[in-house]
Amino acid sequence: MIRVVLPPHLRALAHIGGEVSVEVEGPATQRSVLNALEAAYPMLCGTIRDHVTQQRRPFVRFFACSEDYSNESPDAPLPQAIVTGDEPLLVVGAIAGG
Amino acid sequence: MSRVRVLVGTRKGAFILSADGKRENWEVSGPHFAGWELYHLKGSPVDPNRIYASQTSGWFGQIIQRSDDGGKTWTQPGTPPGEPTTTPDGMPKGESNKFVYDTSAATGKPLTTHQFYDGTQHPWEFKRVWHLEPSLSDPDTVYAGVEDAALFRSSDGGKSWHELAGLRGHGTGPKWQPGAGGMCLHTIMLDPADPKRIFIAISAAGAFRTDDGGATWKPINRGLKSQYIPDPEAEVGHCVHHVAFHPSRPDVLFMQKHWDVMRSDNAGDNWHEVSGNLPSDFGFVIDVHAHEPNTIYVAPIKSDGEHFVPEGKLRVYRSRSGGNEWEPLTKGLPQSNCYVNILRDAMAVDKLDSCGVYFGTTGGQVYCSSNAGDTWSAIVHDLPSVLSVEVQTLP
Numbered sequence: 001m002i003r004v005v006l007p008p009h010l011r012a013l014a015h016i017g018g019e020v021s022v023e024v025e026g027p028a029t030q031r032s033v034l035n036a037l038e039a040a041y042p043m044l045c046g047t048i049r050d051h052v053t054q055q056r057r058p059f060v061r062f063f064a065c066s067e068d069y070s071n072e073s074p075d076a077p078l079p080q081a082i083v084t085g086d087e088p089l090l091v092v093g094a095i096a097g098g
Numbered sequence: 099m100s101r102v103r104v105l106v107g108t109r110k111g112a113f114i115l116s117a118d119g120k121r122e123n124w125e126v127s128g129p130h131f132a133g134w135e136l137y138h139l140k141g142s143p144v145d146p147n148r149i150y151a152s153q154t155s156g157w158f159g160q161i162i163q164r165s166d167d168g169g170k171t172w173t174q175p176g177t178p179p180g181e182p183t184t185t186p187d188g189m190p191k192g193e194s195n196k197f198v199y200d201t202s203a204a205t206g207k208p209l210t211t212h213q214f215y216d217g218t219q220h221p222w223e224f225k226r227v228w229h230l231e232p233s234l235s236d237p238d239t240v241y242a243g244v245e246d247a248a249l250f251r252s253s254d255g256g257k258s259w260h261e262l263a264g265l266r267g268h269g270t271g272p273k274w275q276p277g278a279g280g281m282c283l284h285t286i287m288l289d290p291a292d293p294k295r296i297f298i299a300i301s302a303a304g305a306f307r308t309d310d311g312g313a314t315w316k317p318i319n320r321g322l323k324s325q326y327i328p329d330p331e332a333e334v335g336h337c338v339h340h341v342a343f344h345p346s347r348p349d350v351l352f353m354q355k356h357w358d359v360m361r362s363d364n365a366g367d368n369w370h371e372v373s374g375n376l377p378s379d380f381g382f383v384i385d386v387h388a389h390e391p392n393t394i395y396v397a398p399i400k401s402d403g404e405h406f407v408p409e410g411k412l413r414v415y416r417s418r419s420g421g422n423e424w425e426p427l428t429k430g431l432p433q434s435n436c437y438v439n440i441l442r443d444a445m446a447v448d449k450l451d452s453c454g455v456y457f458g459t460t461g462g463q464v465y466c467s468s469n470a471g472d473t474w475s476a477i478v479h480d481l482p483s484v485l486s487v488e489v490q491t492l493p
Contacts, residue, residue, distance in 0.1 A: 009133060009158060013174070042192025043177040047158040051196045059157040093157045 002033050002078075003088035010048070010091070014041040019088055028083045030062060031074040048091060063090040102448050103168065103490040104456055105149065106464055107136035110482035112151060114169045117477075119450055121468040124477045130172065131163065138229050138443055138486045145237035146490050150256055152227035152242070160226050162194045162242075162256045175256035193258045197224045197242070197250055200263035212246065213275040222246045222266070229443060231286035235293070243283035247274060247300040249312065262312035265298070270317060270334040277301035277337050277356075284442055285341050289348045297351065297366065302337035305353065307366055318366030322355060339382045340442040344391035352394050352421070354384040354442075359396055361421050372421020377408050383445035387470060388453040392420040395447075395455060395471060397440040406437035414457065416471050430474035431465065438463070443486035450491060458484025
């Protein structure tokens, strides 16, 4: 199971309190994790990545194991610690504005 | 006794203000969707407990919310908590915030660019829903005016949305351009006398009308004069801020343009100016008295460079003659050191015998007059900056 931590606004939308765990088919990548997340919580469709282009929304970032994976390929493998569930994938609302 | 329910969208959530017909003692509910921008909320005329809301964020995009109990509880249409996440045929839910421009050949003229700030052509990019207009006859049908400017319709209670592509495809789209607030379709008016007639307005393109239910559209901007565009009397390119009509007289339209208050007596085919003695004819809101089709309200703003009320005085102006002759309404409103703005969707009227008028400010106040504007009092003083105000008159 992949652990995912969402920002507070998305937790409120999805009616969840803390982190969530999703089962991923095949290799664990940003795409496969987000596919599983959106399948489990369809109200999150369009909020993390664009409905059509599937691109990450500009002010959303993906952190894992103290590294920023936001600009990695969505099909690149996630770190082993994410795959084993030792570390969560963090979906972060970037600091922006004033 | 009748009641009123005021739906307030703000920069940081939605609030619902309720009172009985006296409109003196108010109950305040909210913030709903705290921290999100609520561009607009509006109830169905045929089912007042059905309310649609546009919830949006620079981070997480567009969300459509719906309440079926008058605003007590909300769900994203099609994805109520605890229910299956796919349809019986296996299709994923979560389509209620999916606004995809129609580029199909079947709808005629797929249009992919408009004029950008730098004069180049720029592709249409969906940003948010500015205005939701529920159908006059079906609570499951609702229209959405969006940025970049286009008109969408849902006929399943907001679960899915489809563009009425004839508006963008009618030919002038490449000349539309964004105003300072973005290229938004902010006004949708459904003609109660003719279900196939719809009026819409776009900043900065102008006003448009369909007479065939949205398949084909034409610009209705003749008579508008805008000195800030190369041809002041161009067919399109005008920064229309808001348009209103009285339901009993849908051929008579009143417009607050960027500058100028305008009137049309033939459903927008021709316009003439009715700014008259206003202290400034710049502004955003305009609305019509519920029972007097010739009584209209505006809130003058100093200028396009100074978006606040003139002279530090918050004044609504009322014309009982359909324009040209205006009187300031000031009783109960601050008359010194006030520098707020009233945005385009932030004024509404109720339908009680003594017509109530409501407006919200960028300073977070929502004012109510229960006597058609003669006197005012603040329902709330300190909300986040107000984006929109609608009112429901309930039995």
